[in-house]
Amino acid sequence: MHHKLEKMLGKFGEFIGKHPFIVLLFSLLVIAFPISNIPKITMDTSTEGFLHKEDPMLIKYEAFKEQFGRDERILIAIENEKVFSVEFLTKLKKLHKDLEDNVPYLDEVTSLVNVRNTRGEADQLIVEDLLENFPKTQADADKIKTIAMANEFYKDLLLSHDGKITTIMIETKAFVSDEKENIDDMFSEFDEAPAQDVVKTPLTDTQNAEIVRKVRDIVEKYSDDDFKIYYAGSASVMDALKSMMKEDMQKFTRVTILIILVFLFLIFRRVSATFYPLIVIILSLLTTVGSMAYFGVAFKLPTQIVPSLLIAVSVGATVHVLSIFFDNFNATKDKKGAIAFTLEHSGLAIAMTGLTTAVGIASFAGSEVAPIADMGKFASLGVLISLFLTLTLLPALLMITPMKPKEIKENHWLDNVMRRFAYFPTHHPKSVVVVSLSLVILSIVLATNIKLSHYPLEWFPKDDPNYVGTHYIDDNLNGSLTVEVVVDTKEQNGWQNPKRLQTLDNLNKELAEYDDGKTYIGKVVSLDTIVKESNKALHENNESFYTIPSDQALLSQELLLFENSGSDDLEDVVDSQFSKLRVTVKVPWVDSIESEDMLAHVQKRFEETFKEEEVTVTGIIPILVHTFTQAIRSSVESYIIAFTLIAILMMFIMGNVRLGIISMIPNLSPVIVGLSLMYIYHIPLDMFTLLIGSIAIGLAVDDTIHFMHNFKRYYLRSGDAVVAVENTFFTTGKALVITTIVLSLGFYAYMFGNMESVQNFGFLTGSVIILALIADLLLAPALMVLIAKRGWIK
Structure with a gap:
């Protein structure tokens, strides 16, 4: 079957050689419609965006907002030694009014200016604003201070215990009312049009950003040494998180692409080999984003790793095509023959790597955390799109590009590196396996001590106003x-x-x-x-x-x-x-993990106290805890499903159950050793590091398939495991090294990001990519040599 599939791909390569423009046009037509939807893409960094629409937690939260309004406030704290001076209260009132007049989608602004002051007068209950009668003298202000400091309701809400800090609470609308246009003209002749339907739509991420930025602009005008202002609140923090994450991801995606361009040019010394992989990457990304937009799926914080994932997968596949193609083209000087040879030689392995990567990532599609499920669906789609373009568009572009073969240099530096790498695992296979096994066991022990964490606030730089203000x-x-x-x-x-x-x-x-x-x-x-x-x-x-x-x-x-x-x-x-x-x-x-016991205690005490009533615990903190709990559980299930499905595919690829299972060892090892790095460098397992495994699986499996596929081919030809490893290293091995250098540097660039989560993401991903290469250059060949000696490869 393998032989037949390889021959089919070789025939397809011949077709591309004869009809490159037809293949090129067909490829572009396939992706044209999804790409046309890109303008519709949206972003959603809201906390409830982590939940599926049918999640009971979200349903309860939406019901709460419908009844009582939005619980996500913006808090402004103002520090002054003399909060109850006429001068301070005058400035506070001016700021309060400025916020009331200019903040969009506002529900209410509460401060000392208008907080309720409940008092009795004769038989009357009077509820008025605290500063209903604004103080004109310091004596008036001192009376107000006496009232405020004695009020239990104000403490820790609008006033600190020492009276030197006061707050302004900004509450915005949970829903925005839109009037439906009446499209029926039958009433146009009457003086009064019929009442229009009012549709209540939830406040969007964009509208929340508009609110937060307006508040910051207003606050900035009033802040000075005698009016020190700090701000916090989940609405402000999540907006800042979105902005910084978006900035970091965009910046370092560009840096990664630049690094790819530079290294591809240095390796291949051809413009076509430099820019054609970039075309495949960009078109794969655009098609994936356009597909998300078409299905109404917004970009959320976890799904922002999709570009990085697609870059990794696309570069690996395209480098393998380019490496085999140019080696053959330089040797034969026959472009059509080189295209056909490349697809016959590596097309099946590339197709299998794409399929296994897509299956591994698709295992996340069933996650109970909405953005992780979205990543599973659309990142796997993106991998398949990248695979399609790599096997169609890239060869067609190579075919229509004028190029001349280059002289083959003997003893190229990369060949010498590959020769040395091939020696140790083939001559000391048992030592390699024993050391690798020991390292994996040690990593498993260390991994059990990794700290779980879901603490978005700690992702910020320590001097960020949101970080400082929240802690203050x-x-x-x-x-x-x-x-x-x-x-x-x-x-x-x-x-x-x-x-x-x-x-x-x-x-x-x-x-x-x-x-x-x-x-x-x-x-x-x-x-x-x-x-x-x-x-x-x-x-x-x-x-x-x-x-x-x-x-x-x-x-x-x-x-x-x-x-x-x-x-x-x-x-x-x-x-x-x-x-x-x-x-x-x-x-x-x-940290959400540290809130679990408190939440459980609150729920338990209310349910014990009000046994006959219905108790619902909701809000941002419960959603954060619920989200991370579901993410951990769903991700563990997804990884188990992924490894099971990939193992089955590996058995098919190797044509042997035993070989398929053994081939999973180099796939698992980089991920496990990567966990030990998290322990050593005190990196918590959070929403981002949890997803690094999806990239690790994709790259580790891809490299292993390329190695195993070609090793088996060369072994069946020569009957000598050492020769098979050397031949594999001189072809596939070089592509693996090039891919690893490019991608690891690209991801290490993320370590210069503003946010700690992005820095951890870059460090761990880059390190796992290198570990995956080491596993395929040392552990995989050592295993194959030992297996060959036992006669398990027929």
């Missing part, structure tokens, strides 16, 4: 993120029950004391806070009445008075029927 706010105001809990009583006025509300208040006080050494709960805010404020105000502002009233009628009356006071704060914590309640748990931004 976490340290001084007990948290910058929230966990949201919804408790549904399933009954009208269920939260106008004094006993249930008192139970909630007791639980909230308990949770506010939580600290497990990894994270803590800084503050808990809900309906009980409003009720206690109202009860205190209606009892002559007596602090001893800052409690939940035990009388049902009094509780209902207080809630009615608050509702009629003009404040809309009730809408933030309870629905209109008083059946659903929102509890906001304020926490610092720590």
